[in-house]
Every structure is written in C-alpha cells, then in structure tokens.
Amino acid sequence: MEARTPIEQAASRRSPDEQRGFEREQVAAHYEHDPEIFSLVLDSQLAYSTGIYLHDDDDLETAQRRKFAHFRNLLQIKPGEKVLDVGCGWGSVMLNLAAGTDGVFHGITLSERQRDVLLERAEARGLSDRITVDLTHVEDLDLAAESVDAVIFCGSIVHMHNREAVHRRVGDILRPGGRLLISDCYFPTEPRGPRDSNATDYILSKAMGYCRLMSLPEELELIGRAGLDVRLVEDMTGSYVRTVADWIDNIRRNRARIEALAPGFARLLQCYMTVGRTSFARRTALEYMILAAKGHADTAPKHWAVTDAR
Amino acid sequence: MNTDTITDRESVASAVCDIIAETLNIPRAAVGKDTGLDSDLGIDSMALIETQVAIEERFGITMLDVDEMEAREPKTVDDLVDVVLEQMAAVKH
Numbered sequence: 571m572e573a574r575t576p577i578e579q580a581a582s583r584r585s586p587d588e589q590r591g592f593e594r595e596q597v598a599a600h601y602e603h604d605p606e607i608f609s610l611v612l613d614s615q616l617a618y619s620t621g622i623y624l625h626d627d628d629d630l631e632t633a634q635r636r637k638f639a640h641f642r643n644l645l646q647i648k649p650g651e652k653v654l655d656v657g658c659g660w661g662s663v664m665l666n667l668a669a670g671t672d673g674v675f676h677g678i679t680l681s682e683r684q685r686d687v688l689l690e691r692a693e694a695r696g697l698s699d700r701i702t703v704d705l706t707h708v709e710d711l712d713l714a715a716e717s718v719d720a721v722i723f724c725g726s727i728v729h730m731h732n733r734e735a736v737h738r739r740v741g742d743i744l745r746p747g748g749r750l751l752i753s754d755c756y757f758p759t760e761p762r763g764p765r766d767s768n769a770t771d772y773i774l775s776k777a778m779g780y781c782r783l784m785s786l787p788e789e790l791e792l793i794g795r796a797g798l799d800v801r802l803v804e805d806m807t808g809s810y811v812r813t814v815a816d817w818i819d820n821i822r823r824n825r826a827r828i829e830a831l832a833p834g835f836a837r838l839l840q841c842y843m844t845v846g847r848t849s850f851a852r853r854t855a856l857e858y859m860i861l862a863a864k865g866h867a868d869t870a871p872k873h874w875a876v877t878d879a880r
Numbered sequence: 881m882n883t884d885t886i887t888d889r890e891s892v893a894s895a896v897c898d899i900i901a902e903t904l905n906i907p908r909a910a911v912g913k914d915t916g917l918d919s920d921l922g923i924d925s926m927a928l929i930e931t932q933v934a935i936e937e938r939f940g941i942t943m944l945d946v947d948e949m950e951a952r953e954p955k956t957v958d959d960l961v962d963v964v965l966e967q968m969a970a971v972k973h
C-alpha cells in the first residue's frame with residue numbers, strides 16, 4: 571500500500587508496536603480536550619463526523635439525525651445483536667443506535683474523557699444496560715472470532731495506520747451475516763494536489779495527531795481480502811463540506827468561550843476545518859460511507875435509501 | 881478620506897503586521913504594509929488561512945473563504961488590509 575504523505579512514510583518506518591503507541595498518544599490528545607468545547611462546535615449529539623444533507627435549508631442537527639436514521643437502516647440491528655463501535659467518540663452513533671434498536675453495544679476509544687462522557691450520557695438516557703465502553707486501541711481488541719454482528723467505524727478508521735491488520739481483525743470477529751459500516755475520508759486515486767504541503771501536515775498531523783488517507787479502491791480491496799463483500803458505497807463529500815462549514819460557524823459564534831476553556835484551540839480547530847472544508851469542496855479529499863457484509867446478511871437495497879424521516 | 885479612516889487603517893494595518901509576524905514566526909520589523917505576501921514572505925495557503933483566522937479572532941469579523949481569497953489575489957500586506965477593512969464595514973452595516 572502506498573504511503574502518500576510524509577507522516578505516513580514516517581509511520582511506515584515505525585514497528586507496528588511503536589506506531590500503535592504513537593497513535594494511542596497523538597490521536598488521543600485531540601479528543602482529550604474539554605468536552606464542553608466540542609459541545610460548542612458540534613451538534614447536540616456530539617457527532618464528530620459527517621452528517622447527511624439533503625436540502626438547502628438543512629441544519630447540522632437535522633443532518634446528523636438523518637445520518638443516525640440512515641445507519642439504523644443500513645445495519646438492520648436485531649434484538650440482542652452485538653455491535654462494536656470502533657472509535658466511538660462521545661457516543662453519538664452508539665447512543666442513537668442503542669435508543670433506536672434492541673442491540674447491545676460496545677464502544678472503544680483512545681480517550682479516557684470520551685469514555686467517561688459516553689458512560690454518563692448512557693446512564694442519563696437509561697441505556698447503561700446495553701452499552702459498555704473501553705479505552706482500547708483497535709489492534710488490542712480481545713474479541714473471539716465470529717462474536718460480533720456489526721462493526722462501525724464512523725470518522726475513526728482514518729486514524730489507523732495499520733489498515734490491513736484492522737480489516738483482517740474485523741473479518742475475523744464478525745460472525746457470518748455480520749455487517750461493517752465505515753464513514754470516512756479518502757484521497758482521490760490520482761493526486762489532485764501536493765500531499766506534502768503544510769496544509770496537509772496541519773490537518774493530518776498537527777491537529778488530528780495521525781491520519782492515513784487511503785484511496786477508496788485500496789480500502790475496498792482490504793475489505794474484500796478480509797472476506798467481506800462490499801454492498802454499498804455512498805459519496806458524502808458534499809455533505810461533509812456542509813457539516814464542516816456548520817462547525818466553523820459554531821466556532822465563530824462561540825469563540826470567546828472556547829478560548830477561555832483552551833487558549834489557542836479555537837484557532838487550531840478553525841484552521842484545520844478550513845483546510846478540510848476547502849479540500850472536500852475542491853474534491854482533493856473525498857468522503858465516503860461504505861457498507862460491507864460477511865456472507866448472507868439482511869441488508870438490501872430496500873434499506874439503503876437516505877430518507878427524510880426525522 | 882478623513883483622518884478617522886486613516887487612523888483606523890493604520891491601526892488595522894499595524895495589527896495585521898503583528899499577526900503575520902506572529903503566524904510566520906518572523907521579526908515584526910520584516911513586515912510592513914508594502915511587504916509582498918508571496919514575493920517577500922513566501923506565505924503559502926496554510927499560513928494565509930492561519931493569518932485569516934487570527935484576524936477573525938482579533939477583530940471579531942468573518943474573513944473571506946479560501947476561494948474568495950484566491951480570487952482576490954492579494955499581493956501585499958496592504959491588499960490584505962483592504963479585505964479586513966471591507967469585512968469590518970460589512971459587520972457594521
């Protein structure tokens with residue numbers, strides 16, 4: 571697999587163990603910031619990933635709610651099914667899927683603060699009996715083969731360098747009929763601009779700790795090699811442009827408060843989001859949702875339309 | 881132009897120079913209103929974004945987005961000051 575950016579090339583020179591340690595530290599740092607800051611930037615569910623915009627007047631809240639509903643449709647979680655949310659953040663996806671299904675959810679994150687917030691929110695919503703969270707790097711997951719019904723990576727897989735190992739792992743822990751859902755960013759297959767610029771480094775390294783943007787075909791190839799079938803790929807690039815634009819507006823509105831909580835962080839957020847927004851608007855970076863399944867799975871075209879139901 | 885505007889313009893220009901020097905981590909004396917953003921300072925797109933965000937913080941305004949800024953092709957610090965003043969006026973009206 572191609573190492574496209576200087577930070578990926580540096581990662582390729584580390585041993586897998588070293589890289590895991592690097593990600594644990596560098597990636598967590600971003601998410602360890604005061605959760606109140608993120609509540610001033612993101613939607614009410616603290617979704618730190620793209621929403622789905624259909625109409626010109628959709629706001630962030632609507633777009634995120636539409637995404638949760640869409641995920642529920644795509645994943646078709648049955649009562650008692652076990653769902654693993656890799657990179658669960660403060661729980662936007664898990665909490666909404668738990669409320670809308672009778673599945674059992676396990677989340678992992680690299681940030682202790684995120685775990686604590688998620689557990690509090692689960693408690694407040696009366697969902698504690700179906701939600702657990704661990705501070706675990708995905709490569710350290712200790713799950714039996716064929717023990718999970720669905721795996722979600724929403725805005726998280728981009729932080730993982732060792733993608734082949736991650737996909738092999740997912741292929742292993744999913745039971746036959748299991749589903750995999752990924753929502754994240756990719757580089758176009760052919761470069762449309764420099765990948766060693768200061769802007770690239772700012773967003774992928776300085777702001778986010780570590781990111782590896784592959785091309786979509788590379789990710790699909792790894793999913794296939796892990797024994798899964800890709801069922802659906804959706805381009806969400808336009809929606810991500812709007813999501814990030816709404817986040818930037820929130821930073822502008824709440825700058826003083828964010829600054830008081832963490833001096834300099836509002837600037838870092840706005841700078842990296844501006845780079846992101848411009849890259850997605852110019853399609854030098856792309857956002858996709860990918861649905862895959864292991865063998866026969868109950869997810870079919872009739873479940874896949876993005877609906878307006880709010 | 882009345883004196884008020886000139887004073888405004890000068891204090892804004894001076895603040896913009898401060899911000900550029902701080903963003904690029906160069907001596908303040910290296911930045912004046914005729915300094916070329918690219919020709920003298922070699923500002924790249926990232927540094928321009930950082931500068932714009934710092935300007936937003938300092939003046940409580942909304943600067944241009946990246947496409948709009950590229951269309952303006954600001955050559956000197958003074959060109960950037962023009963944009964700041966326009967955006968300040970846009971807030972007032």
Ligand SMILES: C[S@@+](CC[C@H](N)C(=O)[O-])C[C@H]1O[C@@H](n2cnc3c(N)ncnc32)[C@H](O)[C@@H]1O
Binds near residue numbers: 593657658660724
């Ligand atoms: C952008 S946030 C997305 C949060 C959430 N899925 C959402 O959509 O709101 C990325 C999350 O991935 C987690 N993460 C990144 N790398 C990880 C890894 N190697 N193992 C486990 N979690 C990871 C981070 O801790 C963070 O919670």
